[in-house]
Amino acid sequence: MLTEIGKRVKDASVKLAVASTDDKNRILKAIATALRENCDKILEANALDLKNGRENGMAESLLDRLMLNVDRIESMAQGVEGVIALPDPVGRVLWETERPNGMKIQRVSTPLGVIGIIYEARPNVTSDAAALSIKSGNTAILRGGKEAFNSNSAIMDVMRDAIAKEGYNPDIVELVRDTSRESANALMKMNGYIDILIPRGSAKLINAVVQNSTVPVIETGAGNCHVYIDEFADIDMAVKIVNNAKTRRISVCNTAESLLIHKNIAELALIAIKAKLDEKNVILYGDEVACAICPDIEKATEEDWATEYLDYKMSVKIVSSVDEAIEHIRKYSTNHSESIVTDNMEIAEKFMNSVDSAAVYHNVSTAFTDGGEFGFGAEIGISTQKLHARGPLGLPQLNTFKYKIYGDGQVR
């Protein structure tokens, strides 16, 4: 069955890859309209998922991720419309040259082909991922979690109907209607049908895809992010940045999980930061020096340094130099986002050049690692790997390139 889907979606990719911007936007407009018009149908399917979830004892936080309502469907439709407004990434001349023999070489952006996305409980990913794929000229095979099966199926049916009614091939997007572990594993081996696989969800899901996929993968997500308060930091700024990086939204991947403070400023900085974090009841887990400064800080274990809490919790370590901070980050970071707070430009540059993460900040909160905040528009995730793309995966990152070479009979 998966091969059949693979074949349909791959065949559909041929035309979509060369579709005009107008055509792609027309499809997206039709999808947005259809989502609104079929709100009741989608909510009905979602109610079934929620009922099943409750019966299976699903946690409230997961039920909340799964839950749709009129507002959330409206925001899904607006999300699709937001993609219409973004520039078409396909066909950009990225570089060109003329060689001594007269041939002209262009590097031109082109779609990847077929994108596979494996995700978990959020049904809005179904329309978000479809919209980004279509606008970037890629067809998509989506495989959501079993908890959201009815919601995802309803959303996909609505989208495919809308695409077909506009006169286009609905196979530009399809949902794998088999939510068994086998279907996910089979998807990971579909070389020749899928050009790139993007897992969206827990560290466990991402790791399973990396371990098992023979299709090229872009890793997204896991973020054990650090803020380092240097000895030349402005303490007020440090307090503001740590508070924002930790508490703005605890559940997102760019949330700071670990605080490093230079020993020469440790007492002043830690007391001020802790006072601010106490307002939100953030629990700190510190090394010996941190615990000596603030005795009500809990003692950190080795495990804490590597933990992405996604909670009102943060580890704290006092370091004796920027080098020790860099070393600690190298050891424990997931290479997502790290920030240094300092007034010393030289130390800042050392930190930013040596820390090997997708985004490195100087005097800025890690909360900005986000396609929208970078000015890229909607994104399909944050890449924490080095191949192809790092950081926000927006429309341009869902393209590859080819070389077009023009001549008049050149031979070697």
Next chain:
Amino acid sequence: MLTEIGKRVKDASVKLAVASTDDKNRILKAIATALRENCDKILEANALDLKNGRENGMAESLLDRLMLNVDRIESMAQGVEGVIALPDPVGRVLWETERPNGMKIQRVSTPLGVIGIIYEARPNVTSDAAALSIKSGNTAILRGGKEAFNSNSAIMDVMRDAIAKEGYNPDIVELVRDTSRESANALMKMNGYIDILIPRGSAKLINAVVQNSTVPVIETGAGNCHVYIDEFADIDMAVKIVNNAKTRRISVCNTAESLLIHKNIAELALIAIKAKLDEKNVILYGDEVACAICPDIEKATEEDWATEYLDYKMSVKIVSSVDEAIEHIRKYSTNHSESIVTDNMEIAEKFMNSVDSAAVYHNVSTAFTDGGEFGFGAEIGISTQKLHARGPLGLPQLNTFKYKIYGDGQVR
């Protein structure tokens, strides 16, 4: 043992990633000099490999690939010096912007970290790959074929000694001194130590790496390349291009393996092309129409369309439109290099936009898919995959990027 190598080479990557261009060039100069000075030592080791090869009945063509002499070692040294002359790819500002909140974002090129390279019988890869890795700020773990074990070990020892004598950490390059299948398999699972794995060699080797590696892979190599002679082609140009694309060097991956001709020009074009290819005794395997035009063309089987001959052989198919040519290429190509010969710009653009290969040519021989010919300098291979880089893998393609964000206390 591999983990121990992995740890050493990864640790060495920290300093090399931020090394100055001068430092890297100094290392390369020392390597080139040492290769020349230790020519005898390397040839002695190579003689042992050749002796073993002969005793094991190795084919002459493989023995030739394995064989080193003074000229070949000189050209290895010159290859390393050629990399000195190339621009440093690290630290380029690829894009920058200032956001409304005043923070400045830069996308800056950075090394990938540790590159793993699995290759076969050519010992010159040992110095070529080391030089490209070092100049691009990456450390490298090399694992050559067992046939070249003594040669590779000698070359690596010479390089590491030269690096150490210059006062740098020799662990910026290392050779896996275990040529068992297990060592290759273990390398493919070294996530956390190796950032990217590049197989260089046969389609079989590449496929084994793609199937088994959990480390991200860049596929290189296999090329079932096509030349399409459109009905509006200049026949003289067609003859010149097909001859060059097929016979310039039959053993390289951008050699044309399949010829497609529009039916309206088939008789004229095929007879002229065949007359030229006959001079080099190229055997043609044709479809029915081709065989009807030239009865001494052998009949092609389904297998021929998918075959990368790497020999004086070529398949020929007569098609009734550019669309049929595109469809045939989509079905059988390895997406390396394809060329259209036509005077019709509209048909040329259709072909070049629809054919999904790393390099698509209009009125140019496929022989130009080569880092040097594109003006990139030395390359580590030709990528035929869509993720990260397509076409020649030169120094810039051995880098990733990070975002550096500068601010003065920005929070969200």
